[in-house]
Structures are given as C-alpha cells and as structure tokens.
Amino acid sequence: MERNTLYTEKDCSATGLDCSIQGKVVVISHDSPERQLYFCLCGNGAGVNPSGSAVFLVSLRTGEFALKNRSEVIGIVKSELLPDSAKLQLSQIRPVGALDLKNHEPKYSGYSFLPDGRYASGVWLCTEQEALDYVEMQKPYQHRIMLCDRDDFCVLELQDGKLLHPSQEEIEALHNPQNGGLTMT
Structure with missing residues (x-):
C-alpha cells in the first residue's frame, strides 16, 4: 500500500550530517510522499561530515537520476516503511x-x-x-x-x-x- 502522508524525521533511522547516506534509501524534503524516496548512489555530500553538498540519487518512483543538495535529505528511511513499489524499483x-x-x-x-x-x-x-x-x-x-x-x-x-x-x-x-x-x- 502506498503512503499518502509526507515522510518526516520520525520515519528515518538516521538523520543529520554525521551519517553516511551512500548506498541507502533516503527521504528528500518534498511536497508529495511519492516523490520523496531516492537511492543515494554517491556524491561529495553523501559521506559522514561531507566535504561538499552534491548527492547523486535515483528516484524510487521513476528510476530517473537526480542531483540534489545534501540539505534536502531528511535522513535514511526505516527499511520497514519502504513501500513495495519502491522495493521493486530499488x-x-x-x-x-x-x-x-x-x-x-x-x-x-x-x-x-x-x-x-x-x-x-x-x-x-x-x-x-x-x-x-x-x-x-x-x-x-x-x-x-x-x-x-x-x-x-x-x-x-x-x-x-x-x-x-x-x-x-x-x-x-x-x-x-x-x-x-x-x-x-
């Protein structure tokens, strides 16, 4: 079942700059829940205490690549909250x-x-x-x-x-x- 409310920090297992998001499913601050989930590939903003802000992502809704700023990342989504459609895309x-x-x-x-x-x-x-x-x-x-x-x-x-x-x-x-x-x- 797809989610109809926005993901927040409460839906994340880790938040902030002291966690690496590379290789993780992350929540992006957005205006609709179906456009919030991305898989983080890499970027100088993906590591712990990053040296930059760029993160390269893949949308778990469309499969398209995206470049975002680390400040747009709320955190790493709790795995049990990942909907089936996102798991299939991942x-x-x-x-x-x-x-x-x-x-x-x-x-x-x-x-x-x-x-x-x-x-x-x-x-x-x-x-x-x-x-x-x-x-x-x-x-x-x-x-x-x-x-x-x-x-x-x-x-x-x-x-x-x-x-x-x-x-x-x-x-x-x-x-x-x-x-x-x-x-x-």
Missing part, C-alpha cells in the same frame, strides 16, 4: 561502480523478491564483486535476494538476511584451498 539499480554493459559481458543476474513472490526483471552484473555489492545494497530492504549465473542457475540466495544457498559447508570449502575450493562461476 531492485533494478546496479551497484555504484558497476561496469558498463556496452563493453563488458555480464556473468550474473540479480533478483529481489517481495514476500508475496513479486519481482522485477533481473539486473545484469559483470563481476563477482558487483554481484556481492548488489546483495549488500538490497539486503536491508528486500525479503529475498537471488543471484544466478549466465545459465540461470542459482549461485546465492538469501531470505530475510539469512543465507539459504550455498550451504555453510560449501562456503567453508570456498575458503579452503586444500579442498580445491568452489567458485561462483
């Missing part, structure tokens, strides 16, 4: 620093699911680091996250922040070179 954002898909072949696709099973199309990810960054970016907000390889086989799955696949034994083998290790490919 699931379509590639991590900061992701390689250009025009020049790089994707190795993985990332999916994020709502509790009722709805999801948006997969997001292409070119490296293992991009895949892990996608998971970290989505984890605070999504019910279930899945990474698949190019053959659409699941290589990693989390639900409510808990690892479902691979198993703990497989992860330990990954870190044990004597056993030959495992890879995500």
